[in-house]
Amino acid sequence: MTPSVYRIAPALLPLLLLLLLAACDRTPQTASGDPAAVPERALVFAVYPYDTPTRLVAHFQPLVDYIAARLGRPVEFYIASSYEDHIRRIAGDGADFAYLGPTPYLRAHDGYGAGKAARVQIIAAEDTYFSVIITRADSEIRTLAELRGRTMAFGSHKSFSGHYVPRGMLRKAGVTLADLADFSYLGRHERVALAVLYGDYHAGGVRREIAEQYLAQGSGLRIIAESPPLPPHVIVARPGLDGTTVEAVRRALIEPDAAGRSAIETLQPGRHFIAVDDARYDFARQLVDSLDRDCGCQPLPW
Incomplete structure (x- = not known):
C-alpha cells in the first residue's frame, strides 16, 4: 500500500506558524499561576x-x-x-x-x-601555619645538616609547606638537593609521613598539623625542625x-x-x-x- 501523504493548504500556513510561536513563547507556570522560578546554579x-x-x-x-x-x-x-x-x-x-x-x-x-x-x-x-621536617623517632638523625647523604621525601613539588619550605630549611642548613642521596615528590602530606614511618625515606617535609596527627597517635615519628610562621x-x-x-x-x-x-x-x-x-x-x-x-x-x- 502506498503511504498516505498529508498536505497543508498554503492558506493555513501563516495560522499554523503563529500557533507554534505562541506555544514556544509560553512561560512555565507554577500551580499558583506565577512564572516558575529557575533554580540558581550551585x-x-x-x-x-x-x-x-x-x-x-x-x-x-x-x-x-x-x-x-x-x-x-x-x-x-x-x-x-x-x-x-x-x-x-x-x-x-x-x-x-x-x-x-x-x-x-x-x-x-x-x-x-x-x-x-x-x-x-x-x-x-x-x-599562619608551619612546615616541619620529620624523621622516625628511632632515627639517629637529630639535625638538618645530618640529612646530607640521606634520602628525603617531599609532598607535591607545587606544595609550599611540603616542598618549597622544607627545601628552604635544608638550604639554610647548608644542604641542597644535590647533597641528598635521593629525594622524591610523593604528593599528599600523609604519604610523606607514612613513607618516613615505614623507613622508605630518612626524612620528609609536611605541614605541622599532619605531623601532629601522627604524633598524637604515638606513631613513631619525630619533628627535627620547624619553619617560621608561613x-x-x-x-x-x-x-x-x-x-x-x-x-x-x-x-x-x-x-x-x-x-x-x-x-x-x-x-x-x-x-x-x-x-x-x-x-x-x-x-x-x-x-x-x-x-x-x-x-x-x-x-x-x-
Missing part, C-alpha cells in the same frame, strides 16, 4: 588534595554548608584530582571558590590572565565572580555567627579567618623564585 568550592578525601570532607563540608546557608544558595564541595586541576578550575570557570596554599595561590593569581581583572580574588585567609592558606573567588557574593562570603568568614565559628573550628581547633592582601605573599614569591633558580636539578613544570 556554586562550587574546591580544595586541593593535600590530605585523604575522607579527612578533607570531614574538615571542609561543614564550612561549605555554612557558606551555602549564608548565601542562601547551594554550594557543592569538590576535591581536585591534582594541584593542576585545582589551579585550572579556580583560574577559569570550573570552581567559584577555592582553598589555596601559598604556591597554588601564586600560580592562580600571577600565572593566569593578562591583567588584574583576570586574577583570582582574595576573600579571606587563615591565620604566609597563610587563603580562600579565593574565581575571576569575575560578582562583588556582592564575594563580600558576603568574606563577612561570613571574618565575622562568623555561632554556626560559622563551629564550622571553622572543624578545620582545626582555634582556627579563624582574617583579611589579607596580595602583598602578604611576597615572601612566598621570593622563596619559590630563588629555589626554582638554584634548583640544581631539572626544573619541574607546572
Whole structure:
C-alpha cells in the first residue's frame, strides 16, 4: 500500500506558524499561576588534595554548608584530582571558590590572565601555619645538616609547606638537593609521613598539623625542625565572580555567627579567618623564585 501523504493548504500556513510561536513563547507556570522560578546554579568550592578525601570532607563540608546557608544558595564541595586541576578550575570557570596554599595561590593569581581583572580574588585567609621536617623517632638523625647523604621525601613539588619550605630549611642548613642521596615528590602530606614511618625515606617535609596527627597517635615519628610562621592558606573567588557574593562570603568568614565559628573550628581547633592582601605573599614569591633558580636539578613544570 502506498503511504498516505498529508498536505497543508498554503492558506493555513501563516495560522499554523503563529500557533507554534505562541506555544514556544509560553512561560512555565507554577500551580499558583506565577512564572516558575529557575533554580540558581550551585556554586562550587574546591580544595586541593593535600590530605585523604575522607579527612578533607570531614574538615571542609561543614564550612561549605555554612557558606551555602549564608548565601542562601547551594554550594557543592569538590576535591581536585591534582594541584593542576585545582589551579585550572579556580583560574577559569570550573570552581567559584577555592582553598589555596601559598604556591597554588601564586600560580592562580600571577600565572593566569593578562591583567588584574583576570586574577583570582582574595576573600579571606587563615591565620599562619608551619612546615616541619620529620624523621622516625628511632632515627639517629637529630639535625638538618645530618640529612646530607640521606634520602628525603617531599609532598607535591607545587606544595609550599611540603616542598618549597622544607627545601628552604635544608638550604639554610647548608644542604641542597644535590647533597641528598635521593629525594622524591610523593604528593599528599600523609604519604610523606607514612613513607618516613615505614623507613622508605630518612626524612620528609609536611605541614605541622599532619605531623601532629601522627604524633598524637604515638606513631613513631619525630619533628627535627620547624619553619617560621608561613604566609597563610587563603580562600579565593574565581575571576569575575560578582562583588556582592564575594563580600558576603568574606563577612561570613571574618565575622562568623555561632554556626560559622563551629564550622571553622572543624578545620582545626582555634582556627579563624582574617583579611589579607596580595602583598602578604611576597615572601612566598621570593622563596619559590630563588629555589626554582638554584634548583640544581631539572626544573619541574607546572
